[in-house]
Amino acid sequence: DTEVTQTPKHLVMGMTNKxxxxxEQHMGHRAMYWxxxxxxxxxxxxxxxSYEKLSINExxxxxxxxxxxxxSLLNLHLHALQPEDSALxxxxxxxxxxxxxxxxxxxxxxxx
Amino acid sequence: xxxxxxxxxxxxxxxxxxxxxxxxxxxxxxVNLFWYVQYPxxxxxxxxxxxxxxxxxxxxxxxxxxFIKSKFSFNLRKPSVQWSDTAEYFCAVTLNTGGFxxxxxxxxxxxxxx
Numbered sequence: 001d002t003e004v005t006q007t008p009k010h011l012v013m014g015m016t017n018k019x020x021x022x023x024e025q026h027m028g029h030r031a032m033y034w035x036x037x038x039x040x041x042x043x044x045x046x047x048x049x050s051y052e053k054l055s056i057n058e059x060x061x062x063x064x065x066x067x068x069x070x071x072s073l074l075n076l077h078l079h080a081l082q083p084e085d086s087a088l089x090x091x092x093x094x095x096x097x098x099x100x101x102x103x104x105x106x107x108x109x110x111x112x
Numbered sequence: 113x114x115x116x117x118x119x120x121x122x123x124x125x126x127x128x129x130x131x132x133x134x135x136x137x138x139x140x141x142x143v144n145l146f147w148y149v150q151y152p153x154x155x156x157x158x159x160x161x162x163x164x165x166x167x168x169x170x171x172x173x174x175x176x177x178x179f180i181k182s183k184f185s186f187n188l189r190k191p192s193v194q195w196s197d198t199a200e201y202f203c204a205v206t207l208n209t210g211g212f213x214x215x216x217x218x219x220x221x222x223x224x225x226x
Contacts, residue, residue, distance in 0.1 A: 031212055033212070033214075040219075040221075041218070041219075042202055042216035042217060042218055042219050043156070043202075043216050044216075045213060045214065045215075048212040048213070050212060055212060056212060056213060090155070090156065092156075094212070097206070097212045098144050098163060098206065099144045099146055099161060099204075099206040099214060100146075100158070100206075100214055101158050102158075103148075103155050103156040103157070104155060105154075105155040106155060
């Protein structure tokens with residue numbers, strides 16, 4: 001199974017809602033990532049988990065809260081988002097620190 | 113600060129034309145280099161990567177890239193493009209310091225006319 005899956009594919013939420021994005025991989029990769037991609041822009045790194053511990057937080061606002069329950073799962077909890085947070089949120093995984101081989105299809109988030 | 117520059121934001125080619133997309137990075141240490149492709153409506157896919165060894169690397173779908181250390185460059189090439197190569201191409205760099213930070217270039221949108 002050589003893929004990263006993400007749910008949901010689309011999410012529309014209000015600024016007062018709480019929602020979560022989910023990511024899963026079963027390749028035994030020990031690093032998992034959250035990226036944010038705005039239209040016509042490159043992906044921007046948000047968080048990296050290595051061996052289920054948060055290793056990189058790129059100064060992301062606290063309204064985004066990552067969680068890594070186990071080596072196969074990665075969540076991104078969302079609360080009190082702003083309309084400018086609307087974007088494609090990508091999950092990725094890698095075997096080690098040498099670089100990302102697999103990206104998920106993304107969750108397209110719209111904040112109203 | 114480390115950065116990745118892609119010279120062309122938009123490229124339009126006719127089928128069978130040759131392609132070269134430029135990528136330069138600014139970092140004095142050892143790096144791992146990547147090209148990713150994002151086809152319309154699809155997710156990011158790895159085209160090819162360079163870690164060490166032969167600086168000319170071959171990837172999927174007939175793409176290749178050459179690492180020129182003295183020029184801090186990793187240009188992507190394809191001898192003859194097809195309409196199906198229409199996509200956005202991202203160059204990326206991972207700093208080989210044991211960290212996990214991958215930095216992406218701004219991307220190049222390629223449109224191939226049939």
